[in-house]
Structures are given as structure tokens and as C-alpha cells.
Amino acid sequence: MVILSTIAAISTPNASGGIAVIRISGDNAIEVAEKIFRPLSRKSVADMDGYTCAYGIAHDGDERIDDCILTVFRAPHSYTGENVAELSCHGGLYVSRRILRAALKNGAVNAEAGEFTKRAFLNGKLDLTQAEAVMDIISAKSERELRMAESLREGAAFRKAEKCSAALMKILGDLAAWADYPDEDIPEVSTENLISELTDVRGELFSLVEHYDSGRLLREGVATAIVGRPNVGKSTLFNCLSGCERSIVTEIAGTTRDVVEESVRLGDITLRLADTAGIHDTDDMIEGIGIDIAEKLVDSSELIIAVFDGGCPLTEDDQYLINKINKKKCIAVINKSDVEQKLDVTEISKSIQHIVYISAKENNGIDDLHKAVEELFRLDPDAFSSVCAANERQKQCIDSALRCTDEALSELQNGQMLDAVNVIIDEAEQYLLQLTGKKVTDAVVDEVFSRFCVGK
Ligand code: GDP
Ligand code: MG
Numbered sequence: 001m002v003i004l005s006t007i008a009a010i011s012t013p014n015a016s017g018g019i020a021v022i023r024i025s026g027d028n029a030i031e032v033a034e035k036i037f038r039p040l041s042r043k044s045v046a047d048m049d050g051y052t053c054a055y056g057i058a059h060d061g062d063e064r065i066d067d068c069i070l071t072v073f074r075a076p077h078s079y080t081g082e083n084v085a086e087l088s089c090h091g092g093l094y095v096s097r098r099i100l101r102a103a104l105k106n107g108a109v110n111a112e113a114g115e116f117t118k119r120a121f122l123n124g125k126l127d128l129t130q131a132e133a134v135m136d137i138i139s140a141k142s143e144r145e146l147r148m149a150e151s152l153r154e155g156a157a158f159r160k161a162e163k164c165s166a167a168l169m170k171i172l173g174d175l176a177a178w179a180d181y182p183d184e185d186i187p188e189v190s191t192e193n194l195i196s197e198l199t200d201v202r203g204e205l206f207s208l209v210e211h212y213d214s215g216r217l218l219r220e221g222v223a224t225a226i227v228g229r230p231n232v233g234k235s236t237l238f239n240c241l242s243g244c245e246r247s248i249v250t251e252i253a254g255t256t257r258d259v260v261e262e263s264v265r266l267g268d269i270t271l272r273l274a275d276t277a278g279i280h281d282t283d284d285m286i287e288g289i290g291i292d293i294a295e296k297l298v299d300s301s302e303l304i305i306a307v308f309d310g311g312c313p314l315t316e317d318d319q320y321l322i323n324k325i326n327k328k329k330c331i332a333v334i335n336k337s338d339v340e341q342k343l344d345v346t347e348i349s350k351s352i353q354h355i356v357y358i359s360a361k362e363n364n365g366i367d368d369l370h371k372a373v374e375e376l377f378r379l380d381p382d383a384f385s386s387v388c389a390a391n392e393r394q395k396q397c398i399d400s401a402l403r404c405t406d407e408a409l410s411e412l413q414n415g416q417m418l419d420a421v422n423v424i425i426d427e428a429e430q431y432l433l434q435l436t437g438k439k440v441t442d443a444v445v446d447e448v449f450s451r452f453c454v455g456k
Pocket of ligand 2: 234256
């Protein structure tokens with residue numbers, strides 16, 4: 001067994017606040033705490049029970065640092081499953097760093113990003129989906145996101161995956177029995193039974209990914225690029241949607257060169273809006289770089305808001321854009337509805353289904369734009385309540401398991417030999433073990449926890 005070092009980190013944000021917490025975890029956590037903390041009562045830190053606190057002073061050697069509350073957790077009854085000591089001090093950056101330094105001098109080492117939660121996972125306190133949910137709870141921005149993350153943290157997805165995994169294990173067991181005793185009549189291994197059991201598993205797995213896209217949109221928002229040739233009013237629209245003067249607007253073509261980004265909430269949907277440089281031919285090198293970025297953003301965005309000037313006939317640059325965004329989710333915004341209209345939208349409507357007329361300058365027609373967004377990204381109401389894969393990693397594991405069950409089902413229906421089916425079901429089972437982290441490579445585990453912050 002690997003002996004893990006005792007780790008320490010400041011678990012509160014890297015800023016001043018009411019209190020700061022220095023967390024220490026590992027076999028020697030309580031010994032480290034004892035060296036840097038002197039309780040005011042006579043009782044020694046070593047004698048403290050789990051789930052108890054003491055008031056006292058943190059020290060670095062003989063030097064007093066600050067008043068503190070020490071909370072002790074004893075293995076396995078702690079977040080990490082190890083001995084844990086948490087020192088709560090005044091929330092100054094300097095104070096908390098000094099206490100951390102004292103802990104490091106006395107036997108602890110710096111914790112890596114997510115290492116406390118990683119240890120909770122390694123000690124069987126959480127499965128991998130629950131550990132990932134901890135990060136989602138931290139980054140939740142709304143009640144709904146929080147509820148979704150909480151249900152995952154409570155193990156809802158894990159239990160579903162476990163149930164599927166157990167069902168597959170049972171099938172594998174039956175198949176093994178059948179392979180060992182082919183002459184005996186083992187009732188569970190009739191093709192009919194197998195198909196029915198696998199179909200149930202398939203249904204459960206599908207329910208875990210069914211609402212994934214809606215859930216993801218809800219969490220991450222829709223990557224949206226506002227594009228168009230220069231001077232059509234992209235930046236004015238961007239400012240109008242974001243409710244502030246973020247992007248510079250002038251009548252000079254080529255004003256916007258950098259990508260300016262802002263998150264905008266439209267009802268339930270968040271758009272991660274990017275204002276871009278006008279796409280056209282230019283000799284200006286800097287503007288040219290901006291245009292390249294804009295073109296790349298067209299490729300990587302999920303929603304394109306293509307802006308046209310209603311006051312001018314269609315130009316070659318407009319046509320270039322129409323061709324470029326072909327096949328993407330797109331809304332054509334015909335801007336400047338406040339001036340005399342000279343644009344013929346025939347060409348636009350051939351390629352883009354949603355067309356709205358607005359005046360970004362006068363803030364007219366923005367509601368129609370909202371409606372078009374809602375139509376394109378209709379959020380499934382079940383997405384909010386259902387148990388669902390929370391990220392790409394989970395989704396891929398479930399999709400792969402689903403693919404295998406589908407394959408096994410079709411093989412069975414085609415009358416394939418049961419031992420061929422056995423191999424495919426075993427593969428499905430492997431994907432579910434990866435999902436929950438029961439059988440997963442170190443690289444995957446490291447990847448998951450690298451997205452955490454230090455101290456969590
Ligand atoms: P961009 O180059 O596409 O980002 O365009 P801007 O937002 O910088 O706007 C270019 C010019 O068009 C500015 O002078 C704006 O005031 C003007 N403009 C933008 N939207 C409207 C609109 O709805 N109506 C009118 N009349 N002018 C507008
Ligand atoms: Mg602009």
C-alpha cells in the first residue's frame with residue numbers, strides 16, 4: 001500500500017474575508033496541527049476526539065500567528081477519509097499563508113489541485129461522478145445548476161450506473177454458467193431472457209444521456225458568435241444584449257479587432273456571446289488577424305448571429321458569410337430597421353431559416369431575437385429534474401456502454417453465439433466501471449482532479 005504524505009492547503013479563496021480555513025489531511029494531520037496550534041484549554045490536540053473543536057493560538061515555532069479554531073476529524077470520518085485538521089483563522093491572506101507555511105515546516109506538503117477530493121475518491125468516500133459533482137457545486141451559478149450538481153453528489157447517477165453494472169454482471173454470470181455447462185438447461189440464459197434484461201439496461205443507460213445536451217446548455221451556456229461584415233452593427237447589438245457598453249462602436253469600419261466576450265442570460269439559456277471583427281478583405285494586418293479569429297469562431301460556435309445591414313443591398317462580403325455559416329445553427333439579424341430598407345433578404349432566407357428584424361441602436365426587435373434563440377435551443381423541461389451525465393467524460397462512458405448493449409442486442413436478435421455476445425457485454429461493463437471510477441486509469445483520475453482548485 002502506498003503511504004500518502006500529509007497535505008495542507010488554504011481551502012478558502014485567495015482573497016481577504018471574514019475567516020480563512022487551512023486544511024491538513026493525512027496520517028499525520030493531527031500531529032502537524034499539534035505542532036502549530038496551542039489550545040487555550042489544557043487538553044492536548046492529540047486527545048481531541050473527531051468532530052470536536054478547540055480555541056487557541058496558531059504558532060510558527062514560538063512566534064504567535066493568530067487566534068484560531070481547530071476542528072479535528074478522525075479517519076475514516078472525514079471528507080478525505082483520512083485524519084483531517086482544519087484551522088479557521090482571521091481571513092487575511094497574510095495570516096492564512098503564515099499558518100500554511102507553519103504547517104509545511106512541520107511535516108505537511110502542499111496539496112495539489114483537487115487533492116483532498118482525490119483522496120476522498122481513492123479512499124472510497126466518493127465515486128468519480130460524485131467527485132466531479134463537487135466541482136459542479138462549486139461552480140453552480142443558479143438554483144437549477146446547484147440542484148443538478150447536488151443530485152449527482154448524492155450519487156443519483158452513480159446508483160443508476162451501479163444498477164446497470166449489476167444487471168450486466170448477472171448476465172455475464174449466467175453466460176459463464178451456460179458456457180461451463182452447455183448441456184444443462186439453464187433457464188436464465190434463453191435468448192429471450194437475455195434480450196429482455198439487456199433492453200432494460202439499455203433503457204436505464206439511455207435515460208442517463210437523454211437530456212445531456214439540455215443539461216450542458218444549462219450549465220455551460222451556448223457559445224455564440226456575432227458575425228457580419230464591418231459596420232452592420234454587430235458591436236451595437238452586442239452592447240444592447242449585454243446591457244453595457246463593452247464593445248466599441250463607431251461609424252469607422254474595422255473598429256472591432258479583438259474578440260470581446262460577455263455572458264448574457266436569455267430566460268433559461270445563457271449565451272456566451274462573442275463580438276468579432278467584421279469579415280471582409282483587408283490590408284490591415286491587425287484587423288486581418290481579428291478576421292481570421294472571427295472565421296474560426298464561426299466554426300467553433302454553437303450559435304451564429306449573422307448581422308446584416310437592412311439599409312444596404314446585399315454585398316459580396318454578406319454573400320461570403322452566408323456561404324460560410326451554411327449548416328450551422330444560425331439566426332440572421334437584419335439590423336437598422338429604423339432606416340429606409342434596401343436589403344433584399346431572398347439570398348439570406350435560402351440558407352438561414354430564422355430571420356429577425358431589429359434596430360440595435362434603438363433597441364427594437366430584441367424580443368424577436370430572444371424568441372428565435374428559444375426556438376433553436378428549446379430546453380427540455382425534464383433536463384432540470386432528470387439524473388443525467390454531468391460532463392463529456394461521463395457522457396462518453398455511457399455512450400460507449402450504450403453502443404455495446406445495442407450491439408449485443410442486435411447480435412442476439414440475429415441469433416449469434418452467446419459467447420460472442422458475452423465479449424460485447426463485458427466491454428459494456430468495463431465502460432460502466434470507468435464511469436464510476438472503479439476501474440479507471442491514473443491518467444483519467446488525474447485529468448478529472450486537475451480541473452479542481454487547490455484546497456478542495
Ligand atoms: P460593427 O462594425 O458591425 O461592430 O458595427 P457597429 O456596432 O460599430 O456600428 C457601426 C455603425 O452603425 C455605428 O455608427 C452605429 O451607430 C451604427 N448602427 C448600429 N446599429 C444601428 C441601427 O440599428 N440603426 C442605425 N441607424 N445605425 C446603427
Ligand atoms: Mg464592431
